[in-house]
Amino acid sequence: MFIRPFDYERAEHLADACDLLRAHGEAAKVIAGGQSLMALVNLGLAQPEVVIDISRAAGYRDCVAADGYLTVGALTTHARLASDPVAARCQPLLGAAAGQIGNARVRSRGTLGGSLAHSDPAAELPLVMVALGASYELTDGRQTRVARAEEFHLGFLTTQLADDELITAVSVPVLGPGWGWGFEEFSRRDGDFALAAAAVLVRIADGIIVESRVAVGAVGDRPVRLADVEISLSGAAPADAAARVGPLRGIRPVGDAGASADYRAHLCRVLVTRAIAQASARSLEAA
Ligand SMILES: Cc1cc2nc3c(=O)[nH]c(=O)nc-3n(C[C@H](O)[C@H](O)[C@H](O)COP(=O)(O)OP(=O)(O)OC[C@H]3O[C@@H](n4cnc5c(N)ncnc54)[C@H](O)[C@@H]3O)c2cc1C
Known part of the structure; x- marks a missing residue:
């Protein structure tokens, strides 16, 4: 070319x-x-x-926790996010997802802002941002505005960004007491983009799941939250949670050279149940 x-x-x-x-x-x-x-x-x-x-622009490379939120600069590399101690303490799901991106070379160059702006439906970071209910800070250099992750990603490589806007930072809630997290993805080879991925947060109190956030990626044109699954988990004992996850509604998997649409849908359900089990185990461990 x-x-x-x-x-x-x-x-x-x-x-x-x-x-x-x-x-x-x-x-x-x-x-x-x-x-x-x-x-x-x-x-x-x-x-x-x-x-x-913008790779050498000043600032926007820190992970800072304040007032119940973790804020990460848009120029933070995936490698830094995967190893940052503040991010690991405050919202470990971020580092777990960043650590799965591509290979060491990609992680050492690629940035949080770049991944979110690129908005690949199979990318890990947009998925965890949707699961976490993240807010993106955007600027055109004169004014700033905030976009919710769930609304920012409009479709395949398409976002709410205006032509002269940049992402400067991302804020996510700090993982609260009683919450556990899980992240699962499947790709054909280590380092490939995922064929399907799931990010889950659950809060367990008195032995039952009382709150959850479940999102999936790589099975449509953008990451989506699965409200049906979240509702079905409410009140479940962790051991019964997987049985409550039926066929996933709200996803529109497409078939391609990597996997058929049916296989992707099946894979997605399996990954969701595994991520729920991980999240439940972490929640119970932390209690
Ligand atoms: C071999 C390989 C494997 C990969 N595997 C994965 C994977 O498994 N999972 C995954 O998620 N990604 C993967 N990637 C992509 C990688 O994560 C990229 O780093 C990321 O998608 C983009 O980040 P970047 O900083 O490199 O952005 P760039 O490539 O520099 O930019 C990407 C887009 O974002 C825009 N942009 C960049 N920064 C900003 C900003 N702050 N505000 C607004 N717009 C901005 C640019 O204009 C461009 O349109 C892979 C890449 C390669 C080469």
Whole structure:
């Protein structure tokens, strides 16, 4: 594939990158870790005339806990998220998911903001953000706004981001007392994108599940929460939880070279039940 030449600009601050995006319009793309954008460029699916590098922009690389929320900067790499002690203490689901992304090279370059903005339906981080009820902080360099993860991911590689907006940070609730988490994914080879994935949080009190959040990825054009499963888990003893998970409604798996739609649906149900068991065990351990 012949790659069309592009101009290169480097932004010292994210606000500068927003100015550059406005100045160059649709011809411009920002690049953070480059682990998704350059794949699109190499395949000829993206042909930016100007690439604006934010990988060395100041700030937005920390994991900070305050007032019941963990806030992670958009330039945090997957490797950092997977090993950060504050993230591990406050919301371990994030690091567990980040640690499953691609391979060590991808994790050392790829960023949280890049993964969320790219919005691949099979990506781990959008899935856990939907499960956790995350909020994304977006800026156009002049104003900031907050988008809910469940509303931000609109479909395959499609988000709510305006052309001149960037993600600056993500906030998730700190894992509260009584909560446990589970994350399960299945891919054909280690490091491949998942064929299906599940992220689950449950809170157990007096031996029964009283609250849960269940989301799945790679089985549609965006990660989705499974309200039916959450309702069916309410009041279940952990040992009975798997039996309450029937055929999953609310997912629209598609068949491709990796798996048929039916296999994906089956896989997804299996992963959901395993993640519920993991989450329940962690909740009981912590009690
Ligand atoms: C071999 C390989 C295997 C991979 N396996 C997986 C996997 O298993 N799971 C997975 O989830 N991902 C996987 N990836 C993708 C990887 O996680 C990327 O790092 C991630 O999707 C994008 O992050 P990035 O920083 O590299 O973004 P970039 O490639 O730099 O950018 C991606 C997109 O996001 C935009 N962007 C970047 N940062 C921001 C921002 N802060 N605000 C707004 N827009 C922004 C860019 O303009 C571009 O459109 C894989 C990649 C490779 C090459």
